[in-house]
Amino acid sequence: MSTRIPVPTPDGEMTGHVWLPDGTKGPAILLLQEIFGVSRYIQRRAADLADAGYVVLVPELYWRLNRHLVDESAPDALEQAMALAGQLDWSAAVGDAVAAFTHLRGMDEVHGVPAVLGFCLGGGLAFNVAAETEPAALVSYYGSALPQLLDLVPRVTCPSLHHFGTDDDYLDARTVQTISQALTADGRPTRVELYDGANHAFDNDDFHLHDPEASRQAWGTTLGFLQQHLPV
Numbered sequence: 001m002s003t004r005i006p007v008p009t010p011d012g013e014m015t016g017h018v019w020l021p022d023g024t025k026g027p028a029i030l031l032l033q034e035i036f037g038v039s040r041y042i043q044r045r046a047a048d049l050a051d052a053g054y055v056v057l058v059p060e061l062y063w064r065l066n067r068h069l070v071d072e073s074a075p076d077a078l079e080q081a082m083a084l085a086g087q088l089d090w091s092a093a094v095g096d097a098v099a100a101f102t103h104l105r106g107m108d109e110v111h112g113v114p115a116v117l118g119f120c121l122g123g124g125l126a127f128n129v130a131a132e133t134e135p136a137a138l139v140s141y142y143g144s145a146l147p148q149l150l151d152l153v154p155r156v157t158c159p160s161l162h163h164f165g166t167d168d169d170y171l172d173a174r175t176v177q178t179i180s181q182a183l184t185a186d187g188r189p190t191r192v193e194l195y196d197g198a199n200h201a202f203d204n205d206d207f208h209l210h211d212p213e214a215s216r217q218a219w220g221t222t223l224g225f226l227q228q229h230l231p232v
Contacts, residue, residue, distance in 0.1 A: 005157040009099045015060045019050035028055040028114035032122030035081040037069035041206045053232030058099040131155035137229035159189040165198025
């Protein structure tokens with residue numbers, strides 16, 4: 001079960017959802033949504049992380065827009081979501097995510113510096129947040145904005161893990177190679193994992209591009225990485 005909380009930002013209160021582990025306290029993760037919003041899938045992943053021992057905060061990053069959520073199972077879900085994401089002010093969304101990170105770090109239930117994890121839209125936002133906040137670790141699933149954020153690489157100094165499918169319709173092999181080379185330059189503490197035949201959004205089991213085997217492998221790698229850098 002999650003709890004709704006207000007997250008203060010310079011422009012008002014943003015709704016956040018918090019999941020607590022069984023012990024009610026622990027290390028923390030800021031989880032950032034896909035373009036579909038804080039969907040049932042994102043909520044399940046937050047619950048999975050809480051089951052693994054983490055305090056999890058998921059902010060509603062579409063709070064400034066008139067619509068917050070798209071049903072991934074709808075025939076035109078991707079078109080709807082792309083239109084909604086297209087209304088998002090990137091700088092404002094980064095500021096809101098940083099505000100959520102700061103709020104999470106100050107919660108009584110949280111031990112230490114949080115990590116940040118994001119999917120798709122959230123994968124790029126998580127990378128941008130890592131450049132601003134120095135989290136304990138970063139996990140990015142197929143961060144769609146990464147090609148436009150590579151100038152931030154020198155500012156992302158935390159250990160990071162990036163997941164990509166080799167058949168991603170939105171981040172082709174050459175783009176992923178460019179991202180990988182930039183992220184791993186100069187011996188940075190960065191891992192890039194590729195999943196053969198997987199498309200974009202392969203972890204989302206409510207979406208038609210879901211790849212069960214890639215999802216299983218990537219999630220196991222994610223939990224191992226988090227346990228290494230943010231032990232429970």
